[in-house]
Amino acid sequence: MDELDIEAVAETTLDEPVLIEGLPGVGHVGKLVADHLLEELEAESTLVRRIYSQEFPPQVTVEDGVTSLTCAEVHAVTPEEGRDVLVLTGDHQAQTNAGHYVLTDAFLDVAEEFDATELYALGGVPTGELIDEYAVLGAVTDESLIEPLEDVGVEFREDEPAGGIVGVSGLLLGLGERRGFEATCLMGETSGYLVDPKSARAVLEVLEARLGFDVDYDPLDERADEMEEVIGKIQEMEQQQQAMDVPNDDDLRYFG
Amino acid sequence: MDELDIEAVAETTLDEPVLIEGLPGVGHVGKLVADHLLEELEAESTLVRRIYSQEFPPQVTVEDGVTSLTCAEVHAVTPEEGRDVLVLTGDHQAQTNAGHYVLTDAFLDVAEEFDATELYALGGVPTGELIDEYAVLGAVTDESLIEPLEDVGVEFREDEPAGGIVGVSGLLLGLGERRGFEATCLMGETSGYLVDPKSARAVLEVLEARLGFDVDYDPLDERADEMEEVIGKIQEMEQQQQAMDVPNDDDLRYFG
């Protein structure tokens, strides 16, 4: 295998499609959105490309005893309502700095092959605390893209995200702009500690408003409820421990 | 030397051979099996290829004062009973992520050169505890390979191994499948703490049942007995220490 190998699984023609990227990252927000879209629009989706690369970890996943080589996948989706989309997802990011550049260029190659000129890179932005109101932050390659996003609730803040945007999501904007794409990064606020379906829902609602598709949110809400239960149990355990007031080793040290 | 250099040590013709890979890994299970096979079938074996690579550590081994450059070796074996095999072994894995891809492709090149279309990648799967019954887990590139393996005792479990299969063993399946190989990974359960000849025996028995060769297990059992003695002594020492009930620093802390 060469450093990079794009497998053409199927061909299809799309009408001015938009690339949506949802690889693993903070709170798995981007991946949750991409996976949810593909599940809800399964009937309208076709797997069109697999991208294999030495930049991915040297690994196969195993499901029911059968292995699959690590790759990224691109599905072509023609929803009944709204614009055509290419959904890019996978289980891994690149393993090196240069690898992010190599993979991002490959993803943009695929996008161009299907005549996409717009893209949305999805991710989470960690706040470090539990969240009540799930804001969605935006970053764009061109100022003209800001207003229509603000109209659907996306927030643009002066100095956020403070550290810039790293990895494939960042480079899809950085390299995408240089190749003529109109590119947007949507970042759902998330605590950063847990897989966050609520943050994913907030991002998905923005996408829906912009692209016009129509998906059911119930499965995502169910996952959110499951997460709530997990969080509730953790909080309960913490409170019980405080109530019992068990001295720990550090306390005991001063009683010696 | 180029990044990769395959040295043709000898030529031979094999009849539909099966590649067996046993590089170092968890419990040294794969390497123990490969080494044992080559020792037992020494008279029927020929060293046919050495694979040198910048992906291996920059190192020579020294035996009786004479050095050998780190490499992987492929032996052609024509046992009296059973199928012809190519045995791949060595002392090192690749040192980088991309290196695993490079080496695996080289190993598959050698396999193709000798007309192999099937392969077995061998390894250990760590359980974290001492083991009574040595199960052998399987993973395959195609569902059709499962049944004949289950017939000889290989177990296929829904979500195991949980983290997938990494390194050359994983890629022999991942890249092998893409190049048309029927590939199987056999993983002997092992504690993960020690070299494990018993786990190696369990894997070897599966191979024997599938490929029809006939080897003596005594040397492997002797190594297993030696390991048992080592384990026994460790356990004895632990019990003595507990019996003496020596307080350690952590205990003393609360008596101050």
Next chain:
Amino acid sequence: MDELDIEAVAETTLDEPVLIEGLPGVGHVGKLVADHLLEELEAESTLVRRIYSQEFPPQVTVEDGVTSLTCAEVHAVTPEEGRDVLVLTGDHQAQTNAGHYVLTDAFLDVAEEFDATELYALGGVPTGELIDEYAVLGAVTDESLIEPLEDVGVEFREDEPAGGIVGVSGLLLGLGERRGFEATCLMGETSGYLVDPKSARAVLEVLEARLGFDVDYDPLDERADEMEEVIGKIQEMEQQQQAMDVPNDDDLRYFG
């Protein structure tokens, strides 16, 4: 994108220009000088080249919601007084050893394109303690360059900097010499703990004396005053804590 991509933003002709490099480093001394020069000479400056590279981190910065791909920038400056200069700056160093070589060669390519044959690499040299007199150390590719620098106050010490000069600044001299450049490294002494505008001022004064430009130091002095205030507050806090004489855990341990 290739490993390296030099974007020609604008063309201009310079008269025997000198390349000045100010990338991030110890005390941000070099970058402070480069940024200050560009701000003060904004009217006489033109952005001429952007250098993108896989050797930079895979990252975009975000300002007011609009992203920019990590790069280094070269501005052509034709000051009213003094020699023409090319100012090289950016937000990042290379991420690998080999990357420093790759980027430095690219920077020298740009310098040659604009007919520069002299260069100044700027940086800080850490002393580990707060500084009263800000000395500027020098290192050069040819002995003949020492005297005119000593005439403007640059110090050359027998064994300093002890560990040599690493990164792009070092290689601009090392590779620059091999390509025929007269190259100088100016290193402002700095504690090494904080961004240091005073050290930057000391370096800038040397450059001004050598190259003849004329810039206002007030903004740099204001930043220096701000840093002084920060340092003052830190020292005050330390003194208060000592005055309160709060026993800490380590003290308590001996009272048990």
Next chain:
Amino acid sequence: MDELDIEAVAETTLDEPVLIEGLPGVGHVGKLVADHLLEELEAESTLVRRIYSQEFPPQVTVEDGVTSLTCAEVHAVTPEEGRDVLVLTGDHQAQTNAGHYVLTDAFLDVAEEFDATELYALGGVPTGELIDEYAVLGAVTDESLIEPLEDVGVEFREDEPAGGIVGVSGLLLGLGERRGFEATCLMGETSGYLVDPKSARAVLEVLEARLGFDVDYDPLDERADEMEEVIGKIQEMEQQQQAMDVPNDDDLRYFG
């Protein structure tokens, strides 16, 4: 600069020269030998090649204010007595695994250019304790090389060095053998904690006996005496501290 750049500083013709490698390593044994040889045989030496490489650290050294780019150097030496030699030395090893392969191949290219077919790689082997009798261990690419080395006092031990030989020294044998060199590694025993001129002397004596040159050992012995003084002072300080019997924190913990 390319990944590798061999600069031809001067040309000369040698009579069946032997390459001697002394790069930095354990106890700096190899480098001490190479540097001492070049100092003692300065009148008969010519710098013939500089090897620059991206595999070296991105660094210049500074001496009296003048910089030199990191490189390895090869000197051609025609001593009044004994065989012609090529002495390879430098201040750095390669920074990556693959880099050791790249540099070693470059060094062998230079050796071939000067018609060398034999080589000695020099180094130290750490014992972990102070040494009275400085043995020199050997490793060779061919068994036939052992006897003449044993005749001059080199020891060949069954399983030493246990971990093989890593880095350029190891690869000069491993890659050298594949390119037809008769290659020997001489390893002076050394504690491993300090620069060790005594170990270097032991190695140099072996070389002298094999190659017939005649050098003065006094400067090496003086450096050895200096090191002895340093060691003496360290031991004295340790004894004083024990005599004063100062309880430390760990002791105090049990008195609480």
